[in-house]
Amino acid sequence: MKAKLTSRTIKDLAPAEKAYEVVDTDVKGFLLRVQPTGRMTYYYAYRTASGSKKRIKIGSHGTQVTAQQARDLATRYAGQVAEGKDIQEEKQSSRKAARAASEKTLKRFTENHYRPWAQTNLKSSDSTIQSVYASFPDLLDTPMADISVAWIERWRVQRLKDGNKPATLNRLVNALRSILTKAVEWETIEEHPLRKLKALHVDSAPKVRYLNSDEEERLYRALEERDMKLKEARARANEHRAIRGYELMSDLFRFTYGDRLTPLVTLSLKTGMRRGELFDLTWENVDLDTKVITVTAETAKSRRTRHIPLGPTALKVLTAWKQQAPLQAGRVFPADDGGRLDNVNTAWRNLLKAADIFNFRWHDMRHDFASKLVMKGVPLNTVRELCGHSGLDTTLRYAHLAPDHKAEAVALIG
Known part of the structure; x- marks a missing residue:
C-alpha cells in the first residue's frame, strides 16, 4: 500500500488482522508499519553500498514522533545514504560506544x-x-x-x-x-585525568597532640572511678535481681575492671597500636610469657607484621584482663555479641569529659606513645618499627621532641 504519510492519511488507517505497511510516495524508503493492535511505527528502509537491505526504526506514531517529524528524519537518513553511509551500522556503533563509555564511569x-x-x-x-x-x-x-x-x-x-x-x-x-x-x-582509560593536579600545601611538621603529666594522671584517675562506678552499679543491679528471684549477673568486684575500656585505653597508650589493630587482636597473638604482642599483616594498616614488647603496665593490664575477658572467637576485646568490636565512641567521649581533657582523639594516644618514646631518647627508626610506619617520613613528625638535640647542635658554635 502506498500513500503520502501525513497526519490526515494516518488518521484514516485502521488495524487489520495482520500487520501491514504503508510506503510513502514522496520520500523513498519512508514507511509506516501498522500492527493488529493498532500500534503504528515509522521506519526508513534502504540499501547499503554493498546492496544489503536494511531498515532503521524512527519511532512510534503519536507517542514518540509526529508524521512530520518522522518525515524529516527519513529525509535526513536518505541524504546520508546517498553519501554512502550505513546509518543502521553507525547507530549500532554509537550504541556500543555509549555502552562502553558507561562502563568507564x-x-x-x-x-x-x-x-x-x-x-x-x-x-x-x-x-x-x-x-x-x-x-x-x-x-x-x-x-x-x-x-x-x-x-x-x-x-x-x-x-x-x-x-x-x-x-x-x-x-x-x-x-x-x-x-x-x-x-x-588496567587500560580502561588512556591517561590519568588528575596527573597535573598538585596537592594542597600542608605543614610538614604538624603539632603533635600528646598528654601532659597532669592530663595523664586525670585520665587514669577517671578510668579508675569509672570502673568503680560500673562495679557498684552491677552490685545494685544484682541486689535488685536477687529480691525478684532473677538470675544474677557476674560480680564485677571479683575482677580488676568494670569493662573493656580501661584495658583498651591503657594498651593504646603503652603500645601505640591503632584502634582497628586492637579490635582485631586475638589472644593467639599475645604472648604473656615472652611479653610480646604480634600485630599480623592481615590486621596491620601497613600490611606488614610487627612485634611490640609489653612494658610492665601493659603486661599487668593484659594479665588481669585475660582473667575476666570473654573468650568468644578468641578476640582480646570482643563486642558484647562476641563479634568484632565496632567502636567505643560514647564511652571514650564520656571518659574525656570526666577527665577534663580536650582536643584529644583516640588516635592521639598513638601520638602520645611515639612522642614519649622520642622524648626518652629512643631512636626514630626504633619508634618507626614499633608504630608500624611504612616510612621514616611519618615518624619524623616527632623529631622535634628529641631531648636537646637542637640545643646541643647550636651549642657547638658557641
Whole structure:
C-alpha cells in the first residue's frame, strides 16, 4: 500500500488482522508499519553500498514522533545514504560506544573492577571507597576520562571555605586518585585525568597532640572511678535481681575492671597500636610469657607484621584482663555479641569529659606513645618499627621532641 504519510492519511488507517505497511510516495524508503493492535511505527528502509537491505526504526506514531517529524528524519537518513553511509551500522556503533563509555564511569569501574581488587589487597578498602562516594557524588556517573583538574580545584575551594583542612582534602583526593590510577594501569582509560593536579600545601611538621603529666594522671584517675562506678552499679543491679528471684549477673568486684575500656585505653597508650589493630587482636597473638604482642599483616594498616614488647603496665593490664575477658572467637576485646568490636565512641567521649581533657582523639594516644618514646631518647627508626610506619617520613613528625638535640647542635658554635 502506498500513500503520502501525513497526519490526515494516518488518521484514516485502521488495524487489520495482520500487520501491514504503508510506503510513502514522496520520500523513498519512508514507511509506516501498522500492527493488529493498532500500534503504528515509522521506519526508513534502504540499501547499503554493498546492496544489503536494511531498515532503521524512527519511532512510534503519536507517542514518540509526529508524521512530520518522522518525515524529516527519513529525509535526513536518505541524504546520508546517498553519501554512502550505513546509518543502521553507525547507530549500532554509537550504541556500543555509549555502552562502553558507561562502563568507564567512576562508579561502574569501581564496583566492577576496583572494589574486588581492593578488598583483597588493601586495608579498609570499603570505607575508603565509601569516602570517595560521599565526597564526590557528582562524579560517580561521569566517565573517568572526563574528570578534570578544574572540577577538583573548584571542589577544593568550596570545601576549604566550608572549613575543611587541607590534609583532609588531600586524603580524599588521593583516594580518588588511586581508583583512577588503577583505571590507567588496567587500560580502561588512556591517561590519568588528575596527573597535573598538585596537592594542597600542608605543614610538614604538624603539632603533635600528646598528654601532659597532669592530663595523664586525670585520665587514669577517671578510668579508675569509672570502673568503680560500673562495679557498684552491677552490685545494685544484682541486689535488685536477687529480691525478684532473677538470675544474677557476674560480680564485677571479683575482677580488676568494670569493662573493656580501661584495658583498651591503657594498651593504646603503652603500645601505640591503632584502634582497628586492637579490635582485631586475638589472644593467639599475645604472648604473656615472652611479653610480646604480634600485630599480623592481615590486621596491620601497613600490611606488614610487627612485634611490640609489653612494658610492665601493659603486661599487668593484659594479665588481669585475660582473667575476666570473654573468650568468644578468641578476640582480646570482643563486642558484647562476641563479634568484632565496632567502636567505643560514647564511652571514650564520656571518659574525656570526666577527665577534663580536650582536643584529644583516640588516635592521639598513638601520638602520645611515639612522642614519649622520642622524648626518652629512643631512636626514630626504633619508634618507626614499633608504630608500624611504612616510612621514616611519618615518624619524623616527632623529631622535634628529641631531648636537646637542637640545643646541643647550636651549642657547638658557641
